[in-house]
Amino acid sequence: MDLPIFALLAQDGITNGAVYALLALSLVLVFAVTRVIFVPSGEFVAYGTLTLAGLQLGKPPATVGLLVGMGVVAGAMEIFACVRNGEAGRIPRRVAAWTGIPCVLAGIGWWLATPELPFWAQILVTLMLVTPLGPLLYRIAYQPLAEASVLVLLIVSVAVHFALTGLGLWFFGAEGSRTPAFSASSFEVAGVNVSVQSLLVVLTSLALIVMLYVGFGYTLYGKALRATALNRVGARLVGIPPNLAGSLTFALAALLCSFAGVLIGPFTTVYYDSGFLVSLKGFVGAIIGGLVSYPLAAAGALLVGLLEAFASYWASAFKEVIVFTLIIPVLLWRSLATHHHEDDE
Amino acid sequence: MTGRRLPFGAFGYVAFVAVLAGIPLVAPEFWVTLGNYVGLYSIVALGLVLLTGVAGQTSFGQAAFVGIGAYTTAILSTHYALSPWINLFVGLALTLGLAFCLGLITLRMKGHYLPLATIAWGISLALLFGNLEFLGGHTGLTGIPALNLFGLELRNERYFYFLIWGIALLALWATDNLLDSRPGRAVRALRGHLGMAEAFGVDAARLKIVVFVYAALLAAVSGWLYAHLQRFVNPTPFGINQGIEYLFMAVVGGAGSVWGAVVGATLITLAKQVLQDILPALLGKSGNFEVVVFGLLMIVLLQHARDGVWPWLAQLLPRAAPAPVSDAEPLPSRARMATQGPLLEVRAARKAFGGLVAVNDLTFAIESGEILGLIGPNGAGKSTMFNLISGALDVTSGDIAFRGKSIVGCMPFEIARAGIGRTFQHVKLVPGMSVLDNVALGAYVRGSAGVFAAAFGLDRAEETRTKAEAARAIARVGLVPHVHDPAGSLPLGKQRIVEIARALAADPALLLLDEPAAGLRYLEKQELASLLRQLKGEGMTVLLVEHDMDFVMGLTDRLVVMEFGEKLAEGLPVDIQRNPAVLEAYLGGVA
Numbered sequence: 001m002d003l004p005i006f007a008l009l010a011q012d013g014i015t016n017g018a019v020y021a022l023l024a025l026s027l028v029l030v031f032a033v034t035r036v037i038f039v040p041s042g043e044f045v046a047y048g049t050l051t052l053a054g055l056q057l058g059k060p061p062a063t064v065g066l067l068v069g070m071g072v073v074a075g076a077m078e079i080f081a082c083v084r085n086g087e088a089g090r091i092p093r094r095v096a097a098w099t100g101i102p103c104v105l106a107g108i109g110w111w112l113a114t115p116e117l118p119f120w121a122q123i124l125v126t127l128m129l130v131t132p133l134g135p136l137l138y139r140i141a142y143q144p145l146a147e148a149s150v151l152v153l154l155i156v157s158v159a160v161h162f163a164l165t166g167l168g169l170w171f172f173g174a175e176g177s178r179t180p181a182f183s184a185s186s187f188e189v190a191g192v193n194v195s196v197q198s199l200l201v202v203l204t205s206l207a208l209i210v211m212l213y214v215g216f217g218y219t220l221y222g223k224a225l226r227a228t229a230l231n232r233v234g235a236r237l238v239g240i241p242p243n244l245a246g247s248l249t250f251a252l253a254a255l256l257c258s259f260a261g262v263l264i265g266p267f268t269t270v271y272y273d274s275g276f277l278v279s280l281k282g283f284v285g286a287i288i289g290g291l292v293s294y295p296l297a298a299a300g301a302l303l304v305g306l307l308e309a310f311a312s313y314w315a316s317a318f319k320e321v322i323v324f325t326l327i328i329p330v331l332l333w334r335s336l337a338t339h340h341h342e343d344d345e
Numbered sequence: 346m347t348g349r350r351l352p353f354g355a356f357g358y359v360a361f362v363a364v365l366a367g368i369p370l371v372a373p374e375f376w377v378t379l380g381n382y383v384g385l386y387s388i389v390a391l392g393l394v395l396l397t398g399v400a401g402q403t404s405f406g407q408a409a410f411v412g413i414g415a416y417t418t419a420i421l422s423t424h425y426a427l428s429p430w431i432n433l434f435v436g437l438a439l440t441l442g443l444a445f446c447l448g449l450i451t452l453r454m455k456g457h458y459l460p461l462a463t464i465a466w467g468i469s470l471a472l473l474f475g476n477l478e479f480l481g482g483h484t485g486l487t488g489i490p491a492l493n494l495f496g497l498e499l500r501n502e503r504y505f506y507f508l509i510w511g512i513a514l515l516a517l518w519a520t521d522n523l524l525d526s527r528p529g530r531a532v533r534a535l536r537g538h539l540g541m542a543e544a545f546g547v548d549a550a551r552l553k554i555v556v557f558v559y560a561a562l563l564a565a566v567s568g569w570l571y572a573h574l575q576r577f578v579n580p581t582p583f584g585i586n587q588g589i590e591y592l593f594m595a596v597v598g599g600a601g602s603v604w605g606a607v608v609g610a611t612l613i614t615l616a617k618q619v620l621q622d623i624l625p626a627l628l629g630k631s632g633n634f635e636v637v638v639f640g641l642l643m644i645v646l647l648q649h650a651r652d653g654v655w656p657w658l659a660q661l662l663p664r665a666a667p668a669p670v671s672d673a674e675p676l677p678s679r680a681r682m683a684t685q686g687p688l689l690e691v692r693a694a695r696k697a698f699g700g701l702v703a704v705n706d707l708t709f710a711i712e713s714g715e716i717l718g719l720i721g722p723n724g725a726g727k728s729t730m731f732n733l734i735s736g737a738l739d740v741t742s743g744d745i746a747f748r749g750k751s752i753v754g755c756m757p758f759e760i761a762r763a764g765i766g767r768t769f770q771h772v773k774l775v776p777g778m779s780v781l782d783n784v785a786l787g788a789y790v791r792g793s794a795g796v797f798a799a800a801f802g803l804d805r806a807e808e809t810r811t812k813a814e815a816a817r818a819i820a821r822v823g824l825v826p827h828v829h830d831p832a833g834s835l836p837l838g839k840q841r842i843v844e845i846a847r848a849l850a851a852d853p854a855l856l857l858l859d860e861p862a863a864g865l866r867y868l869e870k871q872e873l874a875s876l877l878r879q880l881k882g883e884g885m886t887v888l889l890v891e892h893d894m895d896f897v898m899g900l901t902d903r904l905v906v907m908e909f910g911e912k913l914a915e916g917l918p919v920d921i922q923r924n925p926a927v928l929e930a931y932l933g934g935v936a
Contacts, residue, residue, distance in 0.1 A: 148647075148651070156647050169634070280468065284465065321473055324465045
């Protein structure tokens with residue numbers, strides 16, 4: 001292997017790693033606040049790319065229908081919950097929040113989806129349409145189970161992943177899509193060709209990582225969200241509404257994931273079910289960070305990206321095998337680093 | 346736990362087997378095929394019932410073990426013309442080795458790492474099946490010979506049905522046996538009561554691996570059957586999606602009972618069949634839409650009936666009365682060598698949590714046959730001292746010797762095996778298990794039956810003696826009317842007494858009681874006190890950690906008083922009551 005190939009592979013690896021890092025971050029974020037292992041993160045990636053691809057065609061993307069549908073279900077669940085708790089007076093506000101807002105956003109998306117819409121605005125509309133799916137998903141699938149064990153939540157997550165993949169096929173169809181790059185230009189540093197697109201991907205990822213790290217570690221809101229994860233009742237007693245914390249977290253995670261979808265769109269063709277493998281690579285990264293540390297998770301994701309890039313050069317048929325087998329030594333290392341005496345929940 | 350021994354009586358079993366056996370004799374081909382698949386899936390789901398439902402360890406990767414069973418026999422019988430029956434054992438051996446290694450690595454982790462790891466290696470193995478040349482790549486391997494059973498070629502699906510269900514019923518029987526046995530009780534305690542299980546001599550880390558391997562072996566058997574039923578293999582049915590579906594089967598059916606596996610496999614297989622017919626017609630598109638319904642079904646089920654369908658079904662069936670406990674000779678009493686000097690000696694034990702010294706160079710000893718009270722105000726370090734003796738915490742420095750041998754650095758299960766029994770301040774009983782089973786868990790250290798013996802019913806003699814021993818311990822503490830009640834249904838005071846019975850069933854030389862009177866009402870305290878007096882009369886050595894002075898004064902021979910991690914005083918109860926330093930600590934110097 002000579003230097004140009006090495007540089008190319010490294011650049012590929014770092015770019016992919018930066019996208020996986022966004023996934024890893026969303027996983028760590030969701031786990032830290034809700035104890036949910038966010039298996040369906042990959043579906044949000046796919047929804048992100050496919051929504052942008054739909055907007056490219058100048059037509060309203062299928063996401064509009066999905067958003068309205070989930071809004072109606074969430075609204076119905078709210079009505080049911082209010083009636084059961086004898087709080088019928090709250091119904092209008094709750095329905096306005098859970099059904100009204102998604103419908104308004106879907107309407108805006110529908111109205112804006114014209115061939116004249118500039119590319120940057122298409123990206124914003126994509127994020128606007130996919131992000132609210134996060135809190136809706138939390139409301140429908142996870143909130144009724146918020147007190148359950150990590151394992152039950154994990155099984156629900158896998159079920160959600162199944163359902164969202166199927167819904168993806170239903171709404172977006174079986175064809176794959178690619179989206180255009182932000183920039184096709186490139187420049188040369190010390191004899192190595194660097195594409196602007198890659199650089200943008202890495203820089204935006206890095207910015208988000210720093211924001212999350214600072215936001216969670218050093219602000220009151222971040223601390224409040226983390227407190228919810230440890231003890232929902234305790235958090236409520238000191239004035240943190242746990243359901244709001246969960247919804248906010250899922251919104252943030254959906255934003256990160258759909259943005260990751262926008263970023264990978266130019267590199268690879270994305271199908272309705274492409275997200276799972278991408279999210280699993282984010283997982284490997286997140287697990288390297290022990291599902292708690294943002295910088296470690298990002299570093300892990302970068303490692304996964306590099307490993308994948310070099311594996312595809314030497315043994316392309318086995319690149320996925322190599323990436324997923326990496327998790328075994330990582331787990332071994334973590335298991336040796338963990339103290340033995342721990343009771344299950 | 347529902348569905349113990351004979352959940353619906355002998356008649357129910359006969360009816361179940363009759364219906365099963367009748368299907369291939371009368372039903373059309375289509376239903377026999379479905380029945381074959383239900384059988385194959387049930388075998389895998391059964392392993393998950395034990396692993397996930399009972400032991401609390403989730404695996405999404407069982408399909409990969411099915412694949413190993415299937416591919417082993419496919420390769421060996423097509424390339425090397427080996428007999429499928431030899432291949433079965435080669436496949437089992439391979440699975441055992443792999444599952445052991447994977448288990449060793451991942452089972453030490455906290456709950457959620459295992460399922461994530463199983464997803465990862467589930468995907469890796471499935472990708473390997475598809476990418477290795479000699480395994481036939483994505484097209485797979487064809488020409489696998491039919492099974493030959495006593496000279497009969499099983500080419501017909503109807504014949505094969507009997508083999509599949511014969512093995513499935515055998516697995517069902519073995520797993521049910523296992524759950525009602527010495528290792529089974531320990532497995533049932535693993536989920537959420539790991540620390541308690543270890544305190545009664547269970548090597549939890551080892552047992553988890555055993556259960557993991559057991560589930561993997563069942564999956565491999567299912568794969569072997571699958572390969573010879575289909576006569577060809579390709580990677581698709583061993584992928585991660587199928588692995589997830591196996592777990593769904595166990596959860597939908599009810600992962601707490603062996604019958605849940607069969608119910609779940611049946612429901613999911615039928616539902617899938619129906620949905621694959623209906624949905625495309627309904628939606629006007631073709632595609633894998635049943636996953637949407639499955640996903641939604643799972644979410645609704647977990648939100649509203651987390652225990653699955655079986656517990657609900659079991660309510661409708663008549664239940665057989667629990668088997669009476671027969672009297673049997675006691676289990677061998679554990680060697681009581683005469684000890685030179687005190688039974689337990691604590692020498693300058695220190696425990697520091699970072700900068701906080703919870704126990705500061707404490708020294709005391711317990712003589713055989715006495716009740717020693719360890720008392721002190723809240724936060725004095727009593728519970729920490731207790732945990733140092735029971736092995737739940739390691740000392741920072743100093744020594745603790747039991748019968749003259751140091752137990753520092755021993756795991757809790759090793760300390761239990763040495764002859765120290767304990768109770769917990771916060772009651773730790775397996776709530777769904779009967780009082781009898783909970784107490785029988787205490788006798789774990791006195792038995793020897795392993796998983797193999799238990800699964801094949803070779804442990805029945807020891808099991809009868811264990812149950813009789815547990816029943817005697819229950820009689821000793823006066824809980825005979827509650828023998829068959831679920832432990833979780835008793836009031837707190839009685840649960841505390843069950844804890845003591847469980848510790849007694851272990852036949853300990855030293856009994857450690859951690860605040861047994863905490864949270865008890867006056868009358869319950871009286872009953873507890875008279876029980877402890879009775880035990881003392883029988884010559885039991887007891888270390889009693891307590892902060893209720895009245896309770897301790899009338900019971901103990903000697904007292905050690907702790908404050909701020911240090912020993913404040915030691916002596917007879919009457920002297921302690923007049924000790925000015927103790928009065929100062931308890932009453933703030935009023936005296």
